[in-house]
Amino acid sequence: MKILIAIGGREFSKPTLDLGMKIANSFKSSTTIAYVGKKISQFSEKDVSVVHQNLDDRELYRPGIRTLEWAYDFLISKKYIEEKDSNTFDDYLLVDEENSRMKVLLKGQQSDKIDLIMRTGEIIEQLKDEVETNKHDITIIGGGGNKGIHQKLVQFIDSSVFVVKNYSVYKKYKILLPVNDSEGSDMAIDTAINFAKSYKLNVEIVSVPEGKKSIEEVKKILNKTKDKFSKNKIKTTTKLIDGLTVNSIVNYAKDDSIIILGVSPKNLIMKYFFGSKPLSIALKCNCPVLITK
Amino acid sequence: MNESYKIISSSILFWFSQKKWFVYSILISIFLLNLNTPLGLTVPAYHSLIILLLVFMLVTFEPIPFPAIALLTLVLQVVLGVAPPNVVASSFMNDAVLFVMGSLMFAIAIVHQGLDIRLAKLIIKIFGKSKRMFLAGLMTISAVLSSFLGEHTVIAIMLPIGLSVIKNIDTQQADGKNAVLLTLFSIAYGTIIGSIGTPSGGARNVIMINYLQEFSNVSIDYWKWMKHAYPILMIQLVVAYFVLQFTFPSSLNNIKMRGFKKNVVKIDVKKNINHLFSCLIIIGIVSSWFAFNDIYGLGIIALAGALTFMIFGMISWEEINKNTNWGVILLFAATISLGFQINETGASSWLVLKFNELLATFPSNSMDVSWSIMAVLSGLTANFFTSSATVSLIGPLAIELHPTDISFALSSAIASGFSFLTVISSPTAMIIYSTGLVSTKIFFKVGILMFCISIIILYLMSQFYWVML
Structure with missing residues (x-):
């Protein structure tokens, strides 16, 4: 089984990430944590790309990486990932893949169970492409934001969709x-x-x-x-x-x-x-x- | 069969959900085409206005790629009888388009040289005595550079400097968050304000100069533009500094001015020579814009800049090709071509006639009212449609309002540069937004104040300063 967890802002993504990882662990499935960055106007997309390359060259985090770093630290703090000296975000490599997909590789990352990826563009289009390309079985997304997104996800994404609304780790469900x-x-x-x-x-x-x-x-x-x-x-x-x-x-x-x-x-x-x-x-x-x- | 039906209907529905604005735009255009031509308009003029509306909708909602919008604009001009193919083709390429192309390539070549490291050192050296001075320096340097090199070049150089000094600030605390916003907005506003300063500050300025030359036979050189626009730029900078300090009060304790130094790789001799040579090319190009723009045009000089970087091996064609937004170049070329046809077919005269008829119903001074409407309309449209595309489409109308008075055309172009309201309005705004540290809400909240003040400054300058020139 393959699970896709889509995250956005930090605070709102905590329950999504937590429940998503619980499901992934119980099914022993491989997990992709995806951050979908804001859609960039066509007028500025090349300018933004040049600036982001520049930020990489200067060892300044490009947007989205901070959120993925936070997600990674959260997984370590919850013991979903084993902490090692070598698998920190101090040394990461961004692999530019096709269709606005970028994979984050951490030095010394041992497990192929968890992938961290960044995508940029219209959220439905990006998640649809992610599910189709990597054949995910469940897409997990937070319950906040635009209701239209959930409707379109259920309509167009070729996987089960889990909308995590008002989830609390302390409740017995x-x-x-x-x-x-x-x-x-x-x-x-x-x-x-x-x-x-x-x-x-x-x-x-x-x-x-x-x-x-x-x-x-x-x-x-x-x-x-x-x-x-x-x-x-x-x-x-x-x-x-x-x-x-x-x-x-x-x-x-x-x-x-x-x-x-x-x-x-x-x-x-x-x-x-x-x-x-x-x-x-x-x-x-x-x-x-x-x-x- | 059932499975195939599901796949086909799902694909069609997904296409529709993503492209619905394309469908709506086409339906609206077909509906308008089937109406009677309004009185006083020729059929080609009416059709050119329908294409204008179509382009506005498509560029605003972006349901299809920009190159597709550009090609559609060209095809429709010929198919709907707005102009014959040769006329459309000849209006497709001019100095303004060459400027867009040249300045984009030139920008990529400059950014590629890594001058930000040197610039950061310089800013710290000059303005490093206090943190507030440093931010004022960032804003001023951004504005001055942007006025000559354009927004997209300067924001790419200045943003890493800004991000490095705010790198470790905790944005959960109000003071830290305000420090981050103050730094980013100082760079953004400096860059945006600077772009009105000279013709090379933005493609919209060059487009307006071209239109003025073509439609009114009025020529504005580099220096004349600067004399009109630079004082506005300086007043705006001072106002923006205080607006930002007032909106984002912060102790600035967390800002680490030396943060950038950590990332500075040891600059070797080769890099030193490279940087020196880059500066010489930039100075050469800016001087040429001053001295030779009457003879060679701004576009050819910008292209010469990119060419020099390539000839001396300071950037490869692959790098330029990869990072140049060819879609935007095609789109500007197509919208400028449409702008020419709107003027040639008499559509702009008709719109201005209707506008003047509307103005006649106003009791107050019609010149002031028409100026205000035109400036505010240009500024607002640019915020939702981007500045250069706005000028290329509504520039002819601004000129037609008062063909011999350049203050209308200049005000329209300058007001289009007030991209303070939305993040889609300029590359600077979009880049700042893409950092994830600035929300659209904050951008609008600060921007509305800056926009209103800027319009007032522009009005006062056009009334009391420009008349003295």
Whole structure:
């Protein structure tokens, strides 16, 4: 499994980085920490590039490196990386790769499990390119900023998207798994099983009767899902909730929930213009949300 | 089939989401093309204005690369019957375009020589007695150099000096943060203000000089421009110094003036000779701009500067080719060509006529009102559209307002240089923003004050000082 963690400002990126690394460690996956720099106007892009080269030559940190250095120090302080004298940021090398991608190599860096990269440009375009080029399975991004970014990420990025909203290291989380009979829901169940096993988290399976589905049919879906978890020796509770799907789930979710959802089976064009239920839940709720693909 | 549909529709949607402004711009243009031509306008003139609007939208939102916008502008001029192919081709290249090309190459050659190390030593030697003096010195040197060599050259040289003295400052504390901002803004404002000082300070100045020569047969040489603009520059510098000290109060305790020295590699004899020779070339080129711009034009002299660096092996063609923004050169060439057609087709006269009709409804002195609107419009447009592109497109209108009075054209060009509001307005602003230490909000907050004061200074100078020249 390959995980991409996108970071921005320092304070806001702490929870994203922390949760992202926990997931990466529990799945023993390789991780890329990406800093996407501000998009530069075409008028000034060459001027900016010349200045940044100049800063490198003068051994002055170029923008973005400071954030990656902070991220690296944070990983060491949390013991996600083993600290060695040789793997500090005092001696780094920037490797200019294709499509505005720059890889940071540290002298004496032993592990190939964690990559630090910098990209410059429009964030969706850059993350999409990163996921497509390096085949990441999960993209983890902070919950702050523009909601449109999350919508576009879910829409266009070819990986599961984890939006880390209001995450606290001190809380004991439980998984909230809304299910129905769609293909996306099956994928969400598989992911939730993996997560629950790795973290030993409790799981709450919920379902909302939609359309012409009877209560019995919905209960059947709930029980079937519960069985899958029981086979994996994971504790679950089930709940049938009434009302409009999005609002009911958003209201039901608590601050200590991690919602895991499947991607909507709706037509892409319809989703682009009118949105989808998983997307609306991700935008409205106040806790971390993983949309699986 | 289902998978292929998903991939195709996802690709189309992604393209649309990234390029939606291109689609909107084209739809708006098609809609306007289908309307009746406004009374008093010829069809080519109307079409040239539609292309103008299209270019404004595309350059502002950047949905497609600049070279593509440039080519589209040329193609549309011919296809929509604004001008025949040969006329478009001949208006595509002139001295202003050569200046843009030459000054960009010249800038890369200068930056490549590593003169910042020597300059830092010089600034510390002259202004190093106190930290406030040092910042004032940074600002002044940035302004003087920028007035002759252009913003992009000077910011590339001065920023490493600025960043090195603030390298270890803790920006979490207000005093430290203010010290960082004060240093960066001192360089940025010095560089921005300086660019109005001489014709070679910015491409917009050269574009306006060219337009004045072509449309009004008025010639402005290097010295004449300086006489008009340099006093404004000096007043602005003093004002900017106090505005920044007031906005970012700091003890400056954390600034390490000698910080740059740590990074200074031992300069060997070869480097010494290189630096000496670079300075001689720069002095030679600036002197030539003073002495020979009437004969050779500013563009050819700028190209000669880049050429000299290349001939003497001080920079390779590969380096120049890699770092020159060819897209911007193409775009300026195309917008200048469009500017010529807007004038030739009579579109600018029509716009000015409508503008004057609007002014007639104002009770106060129409000259003052038209000056104010033109200057503020130039300044604001430049902040959202960049200065040179603004002058290349609305320059003809400023001249047409008062063809024989250069104060309108000069004011428009100078006001376009007041890039204090947005980070996209000039290379300096974008470079400072790209450090990640300055936010768009802070840039605007300080900039709005500087912008308003600068417009007032420009107005007063045009009313009371220029009339004496």
